[in-house]
Amino acid sequence: MRxxxxxxxxxxxxxxxxxxxxxxxxxxxxxxxxxxxxxxxDNTEHVTAEGITxxxxxxxxxxxxxxxxxxxxxxxxxxxxxxxxxxxxxxxSQYVGATESYLQPLFAGRDIVSHSSLGSGERFxxxxxxxxxxxxxxxxxxSEERGAPKSVIEAARAIGGIGIEGPPPHNDGYPSVxxxxxxxxxxxxxxxxxxxxxxxxxxxxxxxxxxxxxVEPPHTFESESSWGAVxxxxxxxxxxxxxxxxxxxxxxxVADIRFWYRPYRSYRMADRDGVRHIVNRRGDYxxxxxxxxxKGAPPIxxxxxxxxxxxxxxxxxxxxxxxIADNTEGTAVEVGGRAAWEFELPPGWQGFPSAVAFDAESxxxxxxxxxxxxxxxxxxxxxxxxxxxxxxxx
Numbered sequence: 222m223r224x225x226x227x228x229x230x231x232x233x234x235x236x237x238x239x240x241x242x243x244x245x246x247x248x249x250x251x252x253x254x255x256x257x258x259x260x261x262x263d264n265t266e267h268v269t270a271e272g273i274t275x276x277x278x279x280x281x282x283x284x285x286x287x288x289x290x291x292x293x294x295x296x297x298x299x300x301x302x303x304x305x306x307x308x309x310x311x312x313x314s315q316y317v318g319a320t321e322s323y324l325q326p327l328f329a330g331r332d333i334v335s336h337s338s339l340g341s342g343e344r345f346x347x348x349x350x351x352x353x354x355x356x357x358x359x360x361x362x363x364s365e366e367r368g369a370p371k372s373v374i375e376a377a378r379a380i381g382g383i384g385i386e387g388p389p390p391h392n393d394g395y396p397s398v399x400x401x402x403x404x405x406x407x408x409x410x411x412x413x414x415x416x417x418x419x420x421x422x423x424x425x426x427x428x429x430x431x432x433x434x435x436v437e438p439p440h441t442f443e444s445e446s447s448w449g450a451v452x453x454x455x456x457x458x459x460x461x462x463x464x465x466x467x468x469x470x471x472x473x474x475v476a477d478i479r480f481w482y483r484p485y486r487s488y489r490m491a492d493r494d495g496v497r498h499i500v501n502r503r504g505d506y507x508x509x510x511x512x513x514x515x516k517g518a519p520p521i522x523x524x525x526x527x528x529x530x531x532x533x534x535x536x537x538x539x540x541x542x543x544x545i546a547d548n549t550e551g552t553a554v555e556v557g558g559r560a561a562w563e564f565e566l567p568p569g570w571q572g573f574p575s576a577v578a579f580d581a582e583s584x585x586x587x588x589x590x591x592x593x594x595x596x597x598x599x600x601x602x603x604x605x606x607x608x609x610x611x612x613x614x615x
Contacts, residue, residue, distance in 0.1 A: 225382030225400035232395035242314030246335035259326040264426035293431025298423035336401035449547030454584025465601035469525035476524035507614025557599035
């Protein structure tokens with residue numbers, strides 16, 4: 222039996238997660254896939270989080286993919302703990318992972334232990350085959366409620382941290398949270414180790430809690446080479462990974478790098494001397510300094526960055542699709558061996574007009590020409606899986 226002190230690393234390292242309202246639920250005899258299915262979760266984006274601190278970037282990815290809908294959706298993050306057990310976590314006072322009506326499809330034949338700290342206070346609940354075995358406030362157990370059998374209370378007292386004899390001191394961190402993790406460990410024989418919360422791979426998916434959004438009919442266009450059709454494909458292409466060469470030309474000066482990009486923020490760039498710069502989805506970055514990658518070093522002297530084309534719409538401070546009329550026809554061109562449609566676009570915030578060519582098949586931007594500079598992609602490969610290792614400079 223692990224004591225609450227062995228779990229004090231959680232409030233120490235993840236105070237923001239705990240303090241802003243957390244849920245941690247262990248489901249026995251269940252896989253990640255079974256949990257996601259039981260919650261009716263939408264995981265079509267296949268977003269993952271490496272540890273608790275990765276939940277915010279994962280949420281940003283799902284928001285960018287248009288999967289979030291205010292208070293009518295919540296995120297759940299689920300991982301396999303081993304021994305056919307799953308851990309479900311939530312953040313920011315989202316609650317479905319601790320709610321009986323959402324867990325009910327998983328009840329039959331299973332033990333489920335959930336603890337949380339939400340707006341209504343802390344709660345610890347143990348269901349076995351759909352029946353409540355224990356349900357109490359771990360911060361201050363009320364013996365008159367008889368919310369737990371004697372065996373659970375004795376275990377909680379031995380573990381410590383839980384307010385069996387009265388609430389713990391306010392200035393003593395979150396011992397009741399650590400105690401809840403330790404008690405859940407004891408009841409399910411599931412150790413939530415430091416590695417689980419810092420490096421465990423969670424599947425992050427969306428659970429709809431409100432009415433479903435009306436299904437939008439697909440956009441139709443009279444011409445696939447019109448601005449309306451091309452910009453529609455471009456906007457959908459934001460979810461596509463890609464790699465190849467990025468070539469920037471300024472007069473007689475040419476900069477050429479190889480790059481790898483994975484939505485929505487991960488980049489790897491290399492020149493003839495090796496890896497030049499890496500950014501991962503959390504915003505961690507590495508740059509080469511004196512021949513060695515250094516974490517946190519700014520990319521001083523980096524001459525070309527592929528985001529100039531990956532997010533070409535950011536060169537304008539108005540809605541990209543409104544730059545020209547929908548029925549404007551593109552000019553057929555070839556960029557880096559790929560068929561493309563090119564459009565003359567008005568000046569952006571930099572003050573210069575430009576011609577932008579979009580891949581006819583995938584919709585990604587392939588080239589942007591301005592009076593003083595041109596950048597284009599070559600040898601481009603679109604829509605392939607790129608491993609996490611590519612975006613880690615350690």
